[in-house]
Amino acid sequence: MPTSFRLRLREERDLASLASLWVASWQEAMPEIDFSARQAWFLEHLATLEAAGAKTICAFDSAAQLSGFVNVDPATSYLDQLAVAPQAKGQGVAHLLLEAARKISPLGLILEVNQDNPRALRFYEKEGFVRIEEGLNPRSGLRTWRLHLSSMSPRS
Numbered sequence: 214m215p216t217s218f219r220l221r222l223r224e225e226r227d228l229a230s231l232a233s234l235w236v237a238s239w240q241e242a243m244p245e246i247d248f249s250a251r252q253a254w255f256l257e258h259l260a261t262l263e264a265a266g267a268k269t270i271c272a273f274d275s276a277a278q279l280s281g282f283v284n285v286d287p288a289t290s291y292l293d294q295l296a297v298a299p300q301a302k303g304q305g306v307a308h309l310l311l312e313a314a315r316k317i318s319p320l321g322l323i324l325e326v327n328q329d330n331p332r333a334l335r336f337y338e339k340e341g342f343v344r345i346e347e348g349l350n351p352r353s354g355l356r357t358w359r360l361h362l363s364s365m366s367p368r369s
Contacts, residue, residue, distance in 0.1 A: 217274075217275055218272045218273060218274055218280055218304075218305075218306055218309055219272070219273045220270055220271065220272055220273075220309065220310075220313055221270070221271060221273070222268060222269065222270060222271070223263075223269035223270070223271050223282065227271055227279065228256065230279040231259070231269075231271070231279065231282055232252050232255060232256055234279055234281070234282065234296055234298050235248070235252070235255050235282075235294070235296050236248045236249050236251075236252055236255075237298060237299055238281075238296040238297060238298065238299065239296070241299045242327075242330050242332070242333065243327070243329075243330070246353060251352075254352075258293075259284065259294075262284055262286065262293055263284075265286065266286055266287065266288050267284050267285060267286040267287075267291075267293065268284070268285060268286075268287065268317050269282055269283070269284045269294075270282060270283050270284075270285075270310060270313045270314070270317070272301075272306050272309060272310055274301065278298075279298065280297065280298050280301040280304075280306050281295070281296055281297035281298060281301060281306040281307065281310050282294065282295075282296055282310065283295045283296075283310040283311065283313060283314045285314040285317050285318050285322065286318075287317050287318045289323075290318045290320055290321050290322055290323050291322075291323050291324065292314050292318070292322045292323065292324040293324070295307060295310055295311065295314070295324075297310075307336055308340070311340055315362075315364075319364055320364050321361065321362055321363050321364045322342075322361070322362040323359065323360070323361050323362075324337070324342070324359070324360050325348060325350070325357040325358070325359055325360075326357060326358050326360055327350065327353075327355050327356070327357055328347075328355070328356040328357060328358055329355065329356070334358065337360050337362075338360075340362065341362050341363075342360035342361060342362045343360065343361055343362075344358045344359070344360055345359050345360065345361045346358075346359045347359075
């Protein structure tokens with residue numbers, strides 16, 4: 214039976230859980246990188262994004278546990294973060310968060326995804342994103358794909 218999730222804007226009290234979820238999600242996807250060591254960077258990065266107008270939407274399960282979040286800037290259509298707790302993967306949280314991002318940014322979405330993150334790449338392409346160019350993550354040095362989702366793309 215699928216779990217139901219409740220969405221809301223991030224609140225100050227969510228920061229510790231958000232940072233822990235971010236570490237767990239990325240550590241699972243890329244175990245060779247120590248994301249715990251990057252937690253302070255993430256919190257500062259999130260604060261910078263939100264100060265510039267980006268919105269962070271959190272998904273909570275029926276037990277009020279943080280299951281995922283998305284961060285998107287409606288002015289630039291840039292989706293900077295979408296993370297799902299490892300125990301919540303496969304339950305529709307990512308799709309739900311992506312739908313919330315589409316509502317925040319009705320003109321479309323742009324994001325970067327690591328080329329060696331096949332699960333994320335499959336998810337985004339299944340959701341209608343298309344590859345528009347290659348890039349390089351300045352922090353990790355890993356190759357990325359810049360993806361675009363048009364506002365005209367059909368919803369899954």
